[in-house]
Amino acid sequence: MKQPIGIIDSGVGGLTVAKEIIRQLPNEQIIYLGDNARCPYGPRTKEEVRAFTWQLTEFLLAKKIKMLIIACNTATAAALEDIKKNVPIPVLGVIQPGARAAIKNSSNLNIGVIGTVGTVKSGAYPDALKSINDQVSVKSIACPKFVPIVESGEYSGALVKKVVAESLAPFKGSGIDTLILGCTHYPLLGPLISSTMGKGVKVISSGDETARETSAILEYKGLLNDQNEKPEHYFYTTGSRDMFHRIASSWLQKDLQHVYSIKLN
Numbered sequence: 638m639k640q641p642i643g644i645i646d647s648g649v650g651g652l653t654v655a656k657e658i659i660r661q662l663p664n665e666q667i668i669y670l671g672d673n674a675r676c677p678y679g680p681r682t683k684e685e686v687r688a689f690t691w692q693l694t695e696f697l698l699a700k701k702i703k704m705l706i707i708a709c710n711t712a713t714a715a716a717l718e719d720i721k722k723n724v725p726i727p728v729l730g731v732i733q734p735g736a737r738a739a740i741k742n743s744s745n746l747n748i749g750v751i752g753t754v755g756t757v758k759s760g761a762y763p764d765a766l767k768s769i770n771d772q773v774s775v776k777s778i779a780c781p782k783f784v785p786i787v788e789s790g791e792y793s794g795a796l797v798k799k800v801v802a803e804s805l806a807p808f809k810g811s812g813i814d815t816l817i818l819g820c821t822h823y824p825l826l827g828p829l830i831s832s833t834m835g836k837g838v839k840v841i842s843s844g845d846e847t848a849r850e851t852s853a854i855l856e857y858k859g860l861l862n863d864q865n866e867k868p869e870h871y872f873y874t875t876g877s878r879d880m881f882h883r884i885a886s887s888w889l890q891k892d893l894q895h896v897y898s899i900k901l902n
C-alpha cells in the first residue's frame with residue numbers, strides 16, 4: 638500500500654523516531670508534522686496536550702495516511718488512548734514499545750524511566766510496564782533540563798555532564814538494570830546517560846523500539862508498500878520553515894526538498 642505513514646510530534650525531537658523508521662522501512666513514505674510553534678509539550682497540562690495532539694492528528698488524517706505514529710512521549714501519555722479509540726487507522730505511540738523492550742531486557746524487573754514532567758506525572762510508563770508484567774518495580778524521574786540542553790546543541794561538555802549526573806542521582810542504589818529514555822530528545826544524550834548509569838544498566842530508546850513495532854504492524858496488517866521507487870518525504874511545521882529545514886536536513890543528512898510551514902486552526 639502506497640499511502641504514507643504519518644508521524645506527529647511537539648517539534649523536531651520526533652525526528653529521532655522518523656530517522657529510525659526511514660532506516661528500517663526505506664520503501665515507506667513519511668509525512669511528519671511538528672508543532673514547533675507550541676513546543677515544548679512537556680510542561681503543559683494533559684488537557685492542553687490532548688487538544689493539540691488531536692489537531693495534529695486531524696491534519697495528517699486529511700493527508701490520507703495509512704498509519705499514525707505519535708512520536709512524542711508527552712503526547713502519547715496524554716492522548717494515545719483517546720485517539721486510538723476514535724480513528725480508523727492503526728495508531729502507535731512510543732510508550733508501549735519502550736515498555737515492552739524494557740521488560741524483555743530486564744532480569745530483575747527493576748526498571749527506571751526518565752521523561753518530561755508531563756510524561757512522568759501521567760504514570761503512563763508504569764501503567765504500560767505493569768500491564769505487561771505486574772511484578773515490575775518502576776522508578777520514574779522527570780528531567781526537565783534535558784530538552785533545553787539538547788536544543789541548545791551543546792550536549793557534551795563538563796556542565797552538561799554535571800546536570801546529567803545530578804538529574805540521574807536519585808537512581809543510585811535503586812537497583813534498576815534497565816533505563817527507558819521516555820523522551821524524543823534523550824537519545825542525543827544517550828552515550829552520556831549510559832556512561833553515567835554505568836555498565837549494569839541497559840539504556841533503551843523508546844523511539845527505536847517504536848520503529849521496530851511500526852514495521853511489525855504494517856507487515857502483519859498487509860500495509861507495507863510493495864513498490865520500491867524511493868519515496869519523497871514531506872515535513873510540516875507550525876513554526877519557522879527555515880529552522881525546521883536546517884535541523885531536519887542536518888539530522889537526516891539530506892537536503893530536504895519538501896518542508897512547509899503551516900497554520901493549524
Ligand code: I24
Pocket residue numbers: 648649650651652653787788789790822825883884885887888
Ligand atoms: N535540537 C533540537 N531542537 C532545536 C537542536 C535545536 N537547535 C539545535 N539543535 N531547536 O532538538 C528547537 C527550536 N529552538 C528554537 C530556539 O529556541 C530553542 C528551541 C533535537 C533534535 C533531534 C533530532 C541541535 C541539533 C541540530 C541538528 C540535529 C540534532 C541536534 F541542530 F541535536
Ligand code: DGL
Pocket residue numbers: 646647648650651676677678679680708709710711712752753756784819820821822
Ligand atoms: N517530544 C517531547 C517528548 O517526547 C519532548 C519535547 C517537549 O516537551 O515537547 O516528551
